[in-house]
Amino acid sequence: MWKDMYRINVPIIDQQHQELFHRVSRFISALRSGGHNADKTGIVEDTLMFMAEYVVSHFHAEETWMREINYPDYIAHEAIHRSFVQEMQEFTERLRACGYDDAILQPFAGRLLAWLIYHVASEDQKIGAYSNGGRTCENEA
Amino acid sequence: MKLKYVNPIFKATVDVFKMMLDIDAKKADAYSAQDIANTTIHVVVDITGDLSGTISYAFPEKMPSDMVAIMCGMQMDAFDSFVESALMEMANIISGKAAVYLSADKYNCDISTPRLSLGRQMIDEQNSALVIPLSTPIGTMGITIMLKEAIIL
Numbered sequence: 319m320w321k322d323m324y325r326i327n328v329p330i331i332d333q334q335h336q337e338l339f340h341r342v343s344r345f346i347s348a349l350r351s352g353g354h355n356a357d358k359t360g361i362v363e364d365t366l367m368f369m370a371e372y373v374v375s376h377f378h379a380e381e382t383w384m385r386e387i388n389y390p391d392y393i394a395h396e397a398i399h400r401s402f403v404q405e406m407q408e409f410t411e412r413l414r415a416c417g418y419d420d421a422i423l424q425p426f427a428g429r430l431l432a433w434l435i436y437h438v439a440s441e442d443q444k445i446g447a448y449s450n451g452g453r454t455c456e457n458e459a
Numbered sequence: 460m461k462l463k464y465v466n467p468i469f470k471a472t473v474d475v476f477k478m479m480l481d482i483d484a485k486k487a488d489a490y491s492a493q494d495i496a497n498t499t500i501h502v503v504v505d506i507t508g509d510l511s512g513t514i515s516y517a518f519p520e521k522m523p524s525d526m527v528a529i530m531c532g533m534q535m536d537a538f539d540s541f542v543e544s545a546l547m548e549m550a551n552i553i554s555g556k557a558a559v560y561l562s563a564d565k566y567n568c569d570i571s572t573p574r575l576s577l578g579r580q581m582i583d584e585q586n587s588a589l590v591i592p593l594s595t596p597i598g599t600m601g602i603t604i605m606l607k608e609a610i611i612l
């Protein structure tokens with residue numbers, strides 16, 4: 319799932335992104351494996367717990383970096399993070415309440431996949447471009 | 460239909476395909492009868508504000524599965540709820556980007572949540588729909604734009 323084109327050339331952030339992609343890929347692989355729901359519950363719970371902790375810690379690292387470089391779109395980017403964390407929490411509650419029903423899990427995973435790729439391949443690239451000397455971002459252009 | 464609000468929608472689609480799929484999408488010379496016949500998956504987004512109407516992204520049956528397969532690096536055999544959800548999110552991303560590009564041209568628009576429509580559809584030429592055929596290595600899709608400018612009283 320991870321592609322080199324997703325790098326923003328900030329080593330700590332790239333390393334965290336790769337870990338996120340690895341975990342989401344494992345999660346999707348398990349969901350698509352066609353086994354019984356009970357077999358998937360372990361990895362689903364594991365991923366949701368990981369996402370709840372690691373995503374917050376990764377977003378914190380990314381936001382610290384944005385502040386360090388005086389990234390001009392910091393507020394908008396931070397708002398995207400906040401909205402994602404809230405959505406993850408709501409989904410997690412729904413999934414736990416319904417016993418990890420496939421009818422909710424599959425659409426959740428599809429949306430998570432597209433969201434993560436777009437966020438890293440587009441929004442985070444602007445941070446990379448700015449921090450690596452480009453010093454422009456879309457909203458300033 | 461004015462190019463100045465067609466081009467941002469076309470550009471948003473091409474940009475998102477490149478960013479998310481690493482695919483070069485190009486305007487096709489024509490949208491053949493066969494292309495239209497093959498198109499059975501439609502994602503429709505309502506536009507309100509300085510422009511009003513709809514943007515519809517039309518895909519041949521297998522293309523969304525291939526798009527999601529590229530994203531997750533796994534084979535997708537069918538258009539199921541996982542593929543559908545990823546496709547809807549992608550349509551949402553394209554439309555959001557189109558709204559950003561349109562705002563640079565002073566068209567401030569809101570976009571709705573995308574909705575899915577399955578099956579063959581007729582293009583409503585009487586309502587001045589413009590269809591942009593988009594050629595990609597995984598199939599030819601169509602963007603149907605049906606927009607009009609708000610009348611300022």
